[in-house]
Structure formats: structure tokens, C-alpha cells
Amino acid sequence: MTDTHTKPASSQGTQGPFEPTLVAFVCNWCTYAGADLAGTSRLKYAANIRIIKLPCTGRIDPLLVLKAFESGADGVLVSGCHPGDCHYTSGNFHARRRWAIFHRLLELTGIDSSRLHFSWVSAAEGQKFADLVNDVVAKVRQAGPFDAVNPARRRS
Amino acid sequence: MSRVGVFICHCGENIARTVDVVAVAAAAARMPGVVHSVEYKYMCSDPGQQLVKNAIAEHKLTGVVVAACSPRMHESTFRRAAAEAGLNPYLLEMSNVREHCSWVHEDKALATEKAVDLVRVMVEKVRRNRALKPISISVEPTALVVGGGIAGIQAALDIANGGKKVILVERELSIGGHMARLSETFPTLDCSQCIMTPRMVEVASHPNITLMTWSEVESVSGFLGNFDVTIRRKARYVDLAKCTGCGECWNKCPAKKIPSEFDAGIGNRTAIYVPSPQAVPNKPGIDAKNCIMLTKGKCGACAKVCPRQAIDFKDVDKFETVKVGAIVLATGFELWDHSAYGEYGAGRLKDVIDGFAFERLASASGPTSGQILRPSDHTEPKTVVFIQCCGSRDTKMGMPYCSKICCMYTAKHAMLYAHKVHDGQAVVFYMDIRAAGKGYDEFVRRAIEADGARYVRGRISRVYRRADGKLIVRGADTLAGTPVTIEADMVVLADAVVARKDSRALAQKLGVSYDAYGFFSEAHPKLRPVETAVAGVYLAGACQAPKDIPDAVSQASASASKVLALFSKPKLDREPIIARVNRNNCDHCRACINTCPYKAISDLEIKDRNGKVVRVVADVNEGLCQGCGTCVAVCRSRSIDLDGFTDEQVFAELAALESQTK
Numbered sequence: 046m047t048d049t050h051t052k053p054a055s056s057q058g059t060q061g062p063f064e065p066t067l068v069a070f071v072c073n074w075c076t077y078a079g080a081d082l083a084g085t086s087r088l089k090y091a092a093n094i095r096i097i098k099l100p101c102t103g104r105i106d107p108l109l110v111l112k113a114f115e116s117g118a119d120g121v122l123v124s125g126c127h128p129g130d131c132h133y134t135s136g137n138f139h140a141r142r143r144w145a146i147f148h149r150l151l152e153l154t155g156i157d158s159s160r161l162h163f164s165w166v167s168a169a170e171g172q173k174f175a176d177l178v179n180d181v182v183a184k185v186r187q188a189g190p191f192d193a194v195n196p197a198r199r200r201s
Numbered sequence: 202m203s204r205v206g207v208f209i210c211h212c213g214e215n216i217a218r219t220v221d222v223v224a225v226a227a228a229a230a231r232m233p234g235v236v237h238s239v240e241y242k243y244m245c246s247d248p249g250q251q252l253v254k255n256a257i258a259e260h261k262l263t264g265v266v267v268a269a270c271s272p273r274m275h276e277s278t279f280r281r282a283a284a285e286a287g288l289n290p291y292l293l294e295m296s297n298v299r300e301h302c303s304w305v306h307e308d309k310a311l312a313t314e315k316a317v318d319l320v321r322v323m324v325e326k327v328r329r330n331r332a333l334k335p336i337s338i339s340v341e342p343t344a345l346v347v348g349g350g351i352a353g354i355q356a357a358l359d360i361a362n363g364g365k366k367v368i369l370v371e372r373e374l375s376i377g378g379h380m381a382r383l384s385e386t387f388p389t390l391d392c393s394q395c396i397m398t399p400r401m402v403e404v405a406s407h408p409n410i411t412l413m414t415w416s417e418v419e420s421v422s423g424f425l426g427n428f429d430v431t432i433r434r435k436a437r438y439v440d441l442a443k444c445t446g447c448g449e450c451w452n453k454c455p456a457k458k459i460p461s462e463f464d465a466g467i468g469n470r471t472a473i474y475v476p477s478p479q480a481v482p483n484k485p486g487i488d489a490k491n492c493i494m495l496t497k498g499k500c501g502a503c504a505k506v507c508p509r510q511a512i513d514f515k516d517v518d519k520f521e522t523v524k525v526g527a528i529v530l531a532t533g534f535e536l537w538d539h540s541a542y543g544e545y546g547a548g549r550l551k552d553v554i555d556g557f558a559f560e561r562l563a564s565a566s567g568p569t570s571g572q573i574l575r576p577s578d579h580t581e582p583k584t585v586v587f588i589q590c591c592g593s594r595d596t597k598m599g600m601p602y603c604s605k606i607c608c609m610y611t612a613k614h615a616m617l618y619a620h621k622v623h624d625g626q627a628v629v630f631y632m633d634i635r636a637a638g639k640g641y642d643e644f645v646r647r648a649i650e651a652d653g654a655r656y657v658r659g660r661i662s663r664v665y666r667r668a669d670g671k672l673i674v675r676g677a678d679t680l681a682g683t684p685v686t687i688e689a690d691m692v693v694l695a696d697a698v699v700a701r702k703d704s705r706a707l708a709q710k711l712g713v714s715y716d717a718y719g720f721f722s723e724a725h726p727k728l729r730p731v732e733t734a735v736a737g738v739y740l741a742g743a744c745q746a747p748k749d750i751p752d753a754v755s756q757a758s759a760s761a762s763k764v765l766a767l768f769s770k771p772k773l774d775r776e777p778i779i780a781r782v783n784r785n786n787c788d789h790c791r792a793c794i795n796t797c798p799y800k801a802i803s804d805l806e807i808k809d810r811n812g813k814v815v816r817v818v819a820d821v822n823e824g825l826c827q828g829c830g831t832c833v834a835v836c837r838s839r840s841i842d843l844d845g846f847t848d849e850q851v852f853a854e855l856a857a858l859e860s861q862t863k
Contacts, residue, residue: 096301116859
């Protein structure tokens with residue numbers, strides 16, 4: 046339950062293990078509140094994550110995910126309300142459908158699908174949020190730094 | 202040119218312990234567009250807010266970022282402060298550096314770096330924020346109450362006494378619901394009719410209440426403050442305006458052997474009937490399934506004797522649409538059908554009855570005039586076995602929950618039985634006695650100690666009828682660890698309280714969520730127990746969960762106070778986070794129209810000066826749009842955007858991360 050790394054992400058120029066940057070698109074009603082709960086419960090997770098709040102996962106245009114990669118993210122996490130719990134009744138279903146297709150498109154372009162993660166975290170699941178962040182950070186660390194110019198290139 | 206002010210809060214030590222707030226303030230000062238950056242110990246305190254207000258005036262700020270706790274905590278606080286300083290509140294954003302940073306990380310360098318990133322993201326966003334105005338929507342100050350049981354009656358009376366109009370819709374011929382069927386009520390044993398009927402009469406005579414009996418909600422559209430509800434006025438075959446309730450018709454009706462629903466099958470009724478002598482309105486309706494005229498085409502005895510010609514066999518269902526600002530759901534519950542329990546006779550044993558049947562036997566206005574007589578041979582039962590938790594807390598039957606009221610009403614039944622049959626013995630089989638409530642446990646003790654009810658902890662394995670008419674009840678006494686056999690004359694089952702069969706259909710009409718059992722879900726189990734997730738729709742009574750009378754009444758009054766608060770202003774403000782269409786760019790592919798979960802987007806015809814339609818584009822209804830942004834993500838021509846979360850803003854947030862990461 047401690048930070049899984051010790052080096053700041055910006056110190057990549059220096060020697061040290063690779064630390065990925067993770068961008069998370071979360072909905073305002075469930076996952077953002079779940080992340081708040083992780084905070085109020087003082088659960089510890091990797092500091093690599095940067096949360097971008099949106100009203101609903103239905104708002105997430107695949108272009109936002111691509112833009113996140115282009116902006117230097119090594120991994121992207123999308124998380125919203127559980128199926129059936131969407132504050133806007135069905136936005137998360139749209140997000141799920143979009144993800145199912147977009148995920149395959151990413152693979153086609155050579156982007157390692159382990160860089161894009163999709164999850165449901167409710168406002169009551171602070172622990173799940175903390176575990177999820179640590180898990181995704183570990184997977185993206187495994188995938189290595191993302192190269193926007195040649196996304197298919199893997200770390201040698 | 203944007204002039205952004207950044208305010209970093211220490212939150213005492215909560216943020217400052219893990220985040221170097223001075224470093225964050227220094228970093229923020231160097232960000233593009235930032236003209237002012239300070240840190241302070243408690244930004245949400247009065248002096249902290251004053252700091253923000255003064256800076257807005259002094260530095261002519263066009264945007265503010267407060268890096269502190271979660272916006273769920275204090276966004277409204279700081280936006281109010283900004284508004285007081287003359288800045289549009291939607292030009293203020295919060296960076297969550299407490300819940301999302303200082304509280305979840307331990308390394309100060311990393312947490313500080315992240316806090317700087319979070320501030321930069323919000324600075325870039327706020328530079329692109331637009332001044333927004335809250336959307337004002339009108340409120341129709343009339344409430345719809347669905348269900349005329351005690352909860353619905355209480356809600357209707359409270360709202361009506363608050364001076365607002367109420368439409369009360371009841372599916373049966375009379376209001377009163379289940380409470381009107383009860384004999385006496387726990388824990389005071391006051392007569393249910395005596396406390397209920399005055400309220401029923403008050404509803405019928407209240408100038409602010411429009412009562413629609415024998416009616417159901419057909420469809421609902423619209424939103425908070427402006428619901429359009431279509432009500433089905435079922436064919437009653439009796440003109441209420443002409444009918445005086447004289448009773449000639451039901452005295453003459455030849456179809457006399459129909460089991461009365463009100464009397465739980467203990468008594469009979471006619472085809473044209475009033476459910477009970479205390480019905481409100483005390484005017485009959487015809488049960489079309491059992492009426493000889495309506496099924497076979499001949500009879501008409503009631504029409505012949507009616508002195509007012511109030512009977513119309515050609516009556517049909519009519520539909521009425523009403524406009525209301527709020528809806529209270531008070532549709533109540535039903536008792537579970539115990540015929541699923543083969544061991545209790547599968548519903549075939551006449552003398553195995555449910556709680557409502559016992560209520561009707563014990564009721565002075567019931568079919569036996571209050572005498573306890575068993576249904577099969579109308580003799581007085583000398584031994585009555587009461588079985589609690591019939592279906593409740595039984596996972597196999599799909600009801601793992603406790604029905605809450607049965608422990609109490611069974612104790613009441615045992616007491617009423619002891620008061621009426623002095624040489625009788627009541628035996629109660631229970632799993633646990635749950636008598637939490639004011640005067641409740643004392644009441645159960647009284648049933649045991651003063652009225653001699655024999656309480657046996659244990660379950661029943663079988664109830665069957667012996668040739669001489671005795672019911673043999675076999676079970677186990679789990680405290681003594683012995684098998685028990687009792688020769689009973691009557692068995693009363695405390696059937697589980699379940700949601701009404703059509704509760705899910707009604708919930709779907711309104712968009713209200715419901716739990717696995719069909720009970721309506723509240724917006725928050727603790728802090729918003731009477732609201733639903735649909736704004737303007739409230740809950741009262743056992744449609745939400747099993748409840749006793751005081752709980753149902755309390756919740757009904759709570760709902761009524763919510764409705765009255767809503768109606769206290771003619772206009773409502775709501776968040777202006779809604780979608781907007783760029784009409785010049787929209788090519789009318791209809792993707793957004795098909796996607797919108799609120800049907801808030803529709804076609805807009807753009808006409809030339811001759812009235813000829815030149816283009817059709819998408820158009821967002823401000824009142825209906827809830828701001829989810831699903832339309833934005835599906836728009837192929839990028840012609841629709843969401844205020845507060847525009848593409849430009851989100852792209853800028855991402856770009857703000859880029860400048861640091863690589």
C-alpha cells in the first residue's frame with residue numbers, strides 16, 4: 046500500500062526505472078466520487094495518474110483517447126458507473142460499445158491494447174479504484190513508454 | 202487575454218503535509234495566463250474566501266482556479282464567493298489536490314509534481330471557460346400523488362394544506378388502501394377505521410385535491426416542474442356525478458358470490474359494488490368480468506332500480522392528460538402468495554389464511570362483524586397457530602429481506618384473538634422477534650405475558666388437514682431442540698411484504714430505478730431517502746420497502762415537504778451544463794437525436810422568408826437536456842458541444858499534461 050515507484054515521472058532523462066503517465070477519463074457521478082472516497086479513506090495508490098473529469102463516460106469521444114496518447118500518455122483508463130447505474134441512464138452503455146470497437150481499432154494500428162483500460166467503479170468503491178490504478182500503472186509500465194511517432198514500436 | 206488567479210489551500214496540514222504548496226504556488230505563477238497565485242491555510246474559511254474575492258477585484262481576474270479539496274465538497278462555496286465578487290461562477294474551477302493527491306500519495310516530490318499538473322490542467326481549462334447563466338425553468342405548482350393508501354393520503358393532505366393543488370390517483374374504487382382494511386393497529390390497538398376514515402373524507406372534500414379513483418397512470422413525459430401525465434380513467438359504468446350512493450343497485454345485483462378483494466376472500470361482494478361501507482367516494486363501480494349484463498348481455502337489474510339513471514353499460518376507458526410539477530409515488534405493497542409453500546398446504550387449505558384475512562375476521566365492520574370464525578365451517582377456532590416469516594428471509598423464495606411489519610402484526614393478532622376468544626390459545630412460531638420501535642417490544646411482551654400467547658422459536662415443516670377438520674401443524678422448537686406437533690383449528694401465515702406486480706412497469710414509465718425485488722430505489726439510502734434519482738419524483742410508503750404506518754406517514758410528510766419546497770418558487774434554476782448545436786455546421790445525420798437518453802434533441806426546420814424549409818438541423822431543448830454529453834461523442838460533423846466540457850476545454854486539459862510529460 047505504498048507508492049509503487051519512487052522517481053518522479055519528469056526525471057526520465059536521468060537513470061531510473063520507467064514511470065508511465067496514465068490519463069484517466071472518469072465520469073463525475075461514480076468513478077470521480079469513487080476516487081474521492083479512496084482519498085477520504087486515505088488509500089494509497091501510484092501517483093502516475095492524472096484524472097480528467099467528464100460528466101459521463103458517454104461523453105468520451107475516441108478522439109479524446111487518441112489525443113491523450115498524442116499528449117504523452119503511456120496509458121489511458123476509462124471508468125464510469127456500473128451498467129444500469131448510469132446517472133444519465135445509458136451513457137455508460139454507449140461508452141462500452143465504443144470501447145469494444147475502438148479497442149480493436151487500436152490493435153489494428155499497432156497500439157498495444159494493454160495501454161487502454163476500461164472499468165466500472167462506483168462511488169462506493171474507493172478500494173477498487175486504488176487497486177485499479179495500481180494494476181493499470183503496472184501493466185502500462187510493462188508496455189513501456191508510448192511512442193506517438195511509431196506507436197507499434199515496443200521497448201527493446 | 203485571460204487573467205487567471207490560482208489559490209492553493211493547505212487544508213490545515215491535510216494538503217500541505219504531502220504537497221509543497223509554496224512550490225505549487227510558485228509553479229502556478231509561471232503558467233501562461235496566470236496573473237496571481239497564492240497559498241493559504243484554509244481557503245474555504247471566511248478570510249480564505251475573502252482572499253479570492255479581493256483578488257478577483259484587485260487583479261481583474263477573468264478566471265479562478267482553487268486547488269483544494271474535491272469540487273463535490275466546496276465548488277459551490279467558491280463559486281458563490283466568485284459570484285459575490287462579480288465574477289461569473291462558471292469561470293471558477295477546482296483542482297482536486299486533496300482527495301485525488303495529498304491523501305492518496307506519500308512521496309512529497311511526486312505529490313507536488315502531480316498537484317502542479319492538476320493545477321495546470323485546470324488553468325488551461327478555465328482559460329477556455331465561458332460565462333454561463335443558470336437555466337431558469339418554470340414549475341407547475343400542482344403535484345400528482347399516485348396511490349391513495351395512508352402514505353398517498355398523507356402526502357396529498359400535507360401538500361394540499363400547504364396551499365398547493367394535488368391530483369390523487371387511485372387504482373381501486375375507493376381510497377384507503379391496506380390501512381382501511383385493518384382491524385386495529387399496533388402498538389396502541391386503536392381502531393384503524395376510526396383514524397383512517399376521517400382522513401379519507403378530508404381528501405374527498407379538500408378544495409385543493411382532485412381525486413381520481415378507478416384510475417391509473419398511463420404514461421409520463423417531461424421533467425422536473427413540467428411533467429405531462431396521461432391518466433387512464435377506467436370504465437366504471439357508473440356516472441359519479443349522478444350517483445348518490447343510495448345502494449339500491451348492489452342490493453339488487455344478482456351476481457352475489459364474488460369473493461371480496463377488500464375482505465381478502467373471507468366475505469363476498471356483488472358485481473356492482475363499493476369495496477367497503479366506509480369507501481370514499483362511497484359510490485359503486487361495476488366489475489366488468491363478473492357483471493352478467495357486460496358478459497352475457499342481459500340483466501341490467503341495477504340500471505332498472507337506479508333512481509338517478511347513473512348506470513351506463515357503454516362506458517369506456519377515457520384518457521386525461523394533466524400537467525404537474527412533481528410526482529409522489531405511494532403505490533404500496535402486496536402480500537406474497539403463500540401457495541408456493543407446499544408444506545403450508547400450497548394455498549389449498551381453507552383454514553390456512555393470510556394476515557389480511559385475519560384482519561377482516563377481527564374487524565368490527567368485516568364479514569363476521571368481528572367474530573373470529575374459521576372460513577371452512579364458521580366455528581370459533583380454539584387453537585390458532587401463527588407462522589411468521591412466511592416467505593420473508595427465505596432466499597429460496599427470492600425474498601432474503603425482512604418484511605419488518607409481521608412480528609408486530611402477529612403479536613397484535615395474537616392479542617386480538619385472546620381478547621375475542623377467551624378460552625383460545627394462540628401459538629406463534631417465529632425465527633427472531635424484531636420489535637424495534639417506540640413501544641413495540643413492550644407490545645410483544647404484553648402479547649406473551651398479559652394475553653398468554655405461546656411463542657415458539659422454530660420452523661414449521663408441514664401443515665395438513667386431518668379427517669375431523671383439525672389442522673395438524675408439525676415443526677421444531679429450536680430452543681428446546683424437540684419436535685412439536687400442534688392440533689390447530691386455524692393457521693395464520695405472516696406472508697412476506699412484496700412489491701406490487703406492476704411496480705416495475707410504473708418505474709419504467711417514470712425512469713425511476715427499482716431494486717431486485719421491485720421496490721422503488723431512493724436517490725441515496727441515507728441522505729436522500731424520499732427522493733428518486735429522477736428530479737421531481739418522490740417516494741412515500743411501502744412502495745420503497747416494507748414499512749409500518751408511522752414510517753409510511755413520516756416518509757409521506759417528508760415527500761410533501763420536498764414538494765412544497767419545490768413549489769415555493771415559481772421558477773427553478775438549474776446547472777447550465779447542456780449541449781449546444783452549431784447550426785451552421787450540422788448536417789442533420791440524426792446521430793445525436795437517436796442517442797440522447799432524454800429525447801432532448803429534435804429536428805429544427807430552418808425556413809426562408811417565404812416559409813420554405815431550406816435546412817433541417819438538430820436542436821437541443823434546454824429544459825430536457827441533462828448534460829451527459831453522449832451526443833457530443835457521436836456527432837460526426839463536430840457540430841454539437843457540451844457547455845462546461847467542450848472539446849476545446851478537454852483537449853486543452855490534455856495538452857496541459859503534454860507540456861510536462863515528455
